[in-house]
Structures are given as C-alpha cells and as structure tokens.
Amino acid sequence: MKTAMRLLLASVLILSLFATPASAANFSDMKQGDFGHSEVTALVEKSIIGGMPNGTFAPRANVSRADTAIMFTRALGLTRTSSNNPFRDTDRAAYYFNDAMAAVDAGIFTGDALQRFNPRDTLTREQMASVIVRAYNLQPTSTQVSLNDLNAVHQAHIDDVRTLAQNGITAGRANGNYDPKAPVTRVEFAIFLDRTIKQNPDVGAPTPTPEQPGTPEQPAPTPDPEDPTNPEDPVDGPEPTPPGGGGGAPAPSEPSVITAASLTTANGTTITGSVSNGTTVRFNLSNLPDSTTFRSGTISVTEAATLTTFDGPVADLDVTQQLKAGENNLTVAEVLGNAQIQLGTIRLFGDFTLPGTLTSNGQTTNVQVIFQF
Numbered sequence: 001m002k003t004a005m006r007l008l009l010a011s012v013l014i015l016s017l018f019a020t021p022a023s024a025a026n027f028s029d030m031k032q033g034d035f036g037h038s039e040v041t042a043l044v045e046k047s048i049i050g051g052m053p054n055g056t057f058a059p060r061a062n063v064s065r066a067d068t069a070i071m072f073t074r075a076l077g078l079t080r081t082s083s084n085n086p087f088r089d090t091d092r093a094a095y096y097f098n099d100a101m102a103a104v105d106a107g108i109f110t111g112d113a114l115q116r117f118n119p120r121d122t123l124t125r126e127q128m129a130s131v132i133v134r135a136y137n138l139q140p141t142s143t144q145v146s147l148n149d150l151n152a153v154h155q156a157h158i159d160d161v162r163t164l165a166q167n168g169i170t171a172g173r174a175n176g177n178y179d180p181k182a183p184v185t186r187v188e189f190a191i192f193l194d195r196t197i198k199q200n201p202d203v204g205a206p207t208p209t210p211e212q213p214g215t216p217e218q219p220a221p222t223p224d225p226e227d228p229t230n231p232e233d234p235v236d237g238p239e240p241t242p243p244g245g246g247g248g249a250p251a252p253s254e255p256s257v258i259t260a261a262s263l264t265t266a267n268g269t270t271i272t273g274s275v276s277n278g279t280t281v282r283f284n285l286s287n288l289p290d291s292t293t294f295r296s297g298t299i300s301v302t303e304a305a306t307l308t309t310f311d312g313p314v315a316d317l318d319v320t321q322q323l324k325a326g327e328n329n330l331t332v333a334e335v336l337g338n339a340q341i342q343l344g345t346i347r348l349f350g351d352f353t354l355p356g357t358l359t360s361n362g363q364t365t366n367v368q369v370i371f372q373f
Contacts, residue, residue: 027057029362035059036187039194046197048074049190052357053308054320058364059187061357066096066119068128068189069103072135075197078102087117091352094119108135120280120353120368123189126157126180132169132192133160136200141166146176153180169195256303256323256360258367263297263333273369278302279358282370290344297333300326305360307331309369332369347373 026044030037036059043049048071051057072078080102085092090100096119103109104117108131111117123131132138140159143166153161161178164170169192172178184192257278263271265288273281281299285292299307301323308320309332321331332354346352354369 027051027055029056030059036191039191040187042194042197043071043190046075048193049186052364053310053318054306054359056359056364057186058357058359059185060362061186061364062122062183062366063186063189064119064366065109065117065121065123065127066094066100068123068131069100069109069119070096071189071193072106072108072131073099073102075193076106076135076203078106081105087111087115089116090119091350094353103131103135106135120355120366122183122366124180125178125182125184126153126161128184128189128192129164129170129180130157130160132196133163136196136203138163138167138169138196138200147172147178148176149178149180153178167196167199169199255363255365256301256305256325256358257365258299258301258358260300260327261298261330261369263330264295266293266295266337268295279365279367280370281368282372284372285343286373288343290342290347292343293340294333294336296337297330298327299323299330300328301358301360303360305358307356307358307367309354309356346371 027040030040040049040057040059078099080098082101082105085097085101086104090097094100100109100117100119104111109117140163145162145165147161147165150158150161157180161170161180165172165178170178258275258281259278260275261273261281261283263273263283265271269288271283271285271288273283275281301307303325305323306320307323310318319331319335321328351370351372354371356367356369358365358367
C-alpha cells in the first residue's frame, strides 16, 4: 500500500512538474520577444519541456541534472538498456529515475568519482557542453575557438566546450567568455538544446561511450546568481528587442534564500536543520525513535517568497505556501503532523528528498528538504 502510494505521488509530480502547454505563450512569465521565447516554444511543442505547476516557466531558475536527463530522454526517445543502478544517491522511486538511468545507459551522463549522480545539483555550463556533445555525438572541427576563458574550463570538459563552439551551439557570453562554472538556467538550456536539435534533426539515441578513467564529471560548484545583463549571445544575431521599447531590462533583485529551518516533534523536541547554499535543508532524524510524530516546523527566508513542494513517500506533500521575510511556519511539517505519520513509517523508505521551488522577485530557485535517517 505504501509503495503504491509512493508511486502514485511520483506520478503526480511528473505530471505537475512537466505539464505540457500548447506553447510558451501559455506561461505567465514569458511573452513574445523574451529571451529564449521561440526556443522554449519549439521544445514545448515537441513535448520535451514543460512548465511549473503554477503556470510559469521559471526561465531564470537553474536546471538540475535530473531534469536535464528527462529532457534528453524525451528529445532522443531513450529507453533503459539495463536494470542497473550504479549510483548510491539515486532512489529507484524518484520521478527522474528511469530517465536518468536511460541517459546513463546512453553514455550521456556518467556521475562523479564517488558513484553519485547528484540529481539535484545544478548543471554547470561546462557540464552542459559535455552532455550535449555526448548526446548528439558532436564532432570537433578545425574552426578556431575564440572564447576568452577556456583556461578556466576543467580538463574533463575542455574538448567538449570547444566542440560545442565549433558546431555553432554556443558563441559565449556577450563579453567573449564561456563562463564554464556558471549554472545553466532553464531558458539557457532550452536555447542550447533547441539549437542542437535543429542542427541534428535525424539524431536518435546515441551509442554509449565508456567513461574515460580519471575524468569523471565534476560536481557543480556553489553557483553565483545568474547575471541577467549578460545572457548567452545568440549565434544568429543579437537578441530581438522585446515589444514595448528597446534597452535591456533592469537587473532583478536577489532571489530569496533559506537561512534556517526546524522541525518540532509532538513531545516538543526541536530538530534544527542544516542549511547549505540557501537552497538545501537537511534534517538528521537518526536518533529519534520510530514512534516519533511531528507537530510543527519553521522556515526562515531572506525575502518574501512562495514555497512550493512536490513529492512525498507517505503523505501528499504537494504544498504551496506564502512566506514573509524572516521566520515562518513550515506547512509541510504541519501536514505530517496532521496525518499523524510516525517516523518509523517514513524510515521504511530510507533517506528521501522533498523537492520544491522558492519564487521571489520574479525568480524561481530549485530547493530541497532532505530527511536523513
């Protein structure tokens, strides 16, 4: 019964996270003339990418490795070729599991030296070069690459960055840099993927390529906020001027980040969460008895924001709540408390990650709450 509920909730997550509207015009935060609008529309129409449950596309939100694998699987029609799970951080019940494993079987993703897929990590621009080159089997050419900061690219990705540029998929930032360590946003990935598909319309599933020893993918560093004044420079000419006037949009305010979180059990014990990067909260519940139930929780953020969570193995944790700057009640904890779910029941599923988004100042950031046992 619990397994069936978990699978049902995972299915709901997939449908909500990647619901496919007719075009990018359906997204409340994208309009004709916006950066990447035509590319997003093309991918939506191919059912490769969708929007958020709240009807937005969240173009400035960083794209995760898990969601990238899903898009490759859809674009290339990939299926799993083995029943293996080589990664210790990838749950078979996760919404992205089959797509991630299909991408791994196809040789697109390899994982890091510690046997981790790092599904929730943000994809960096140098990692993106490698996975696109592998997925579409792009070949280097003799074209000179004039990106200014190639010396900043990790050795595992340098050839792929050059190949991506030689194939006309990237021209770098407007300042001539590739910016290899920067995170890839959803709209940027849509642009890169759409260009690649248009140049390689007949490419199907790639032939797996064995990983070269000593060159695993590098885990994503803590990213700096995206610089909206310096978007990827489109290959085919300057970005069109949006309707209503010329000039660039002013840089948005900094997005809200998580600064603290806690859970309180029914008997009054408070568990303080460990917060990293302003986006990840970890609760260590290993010392609590199986009979523990939760009563409430708190979450603190730097700016007023909307917190949305999507998935849960033992309860319907698809929750959206409005947060004010500072400390707030954590609705997810109240849902667990109202359901009177004991910790022993949750432990049956092992450690699990509750994914979500935090939206503020017109920007959406991927967040996660990790329950460790």
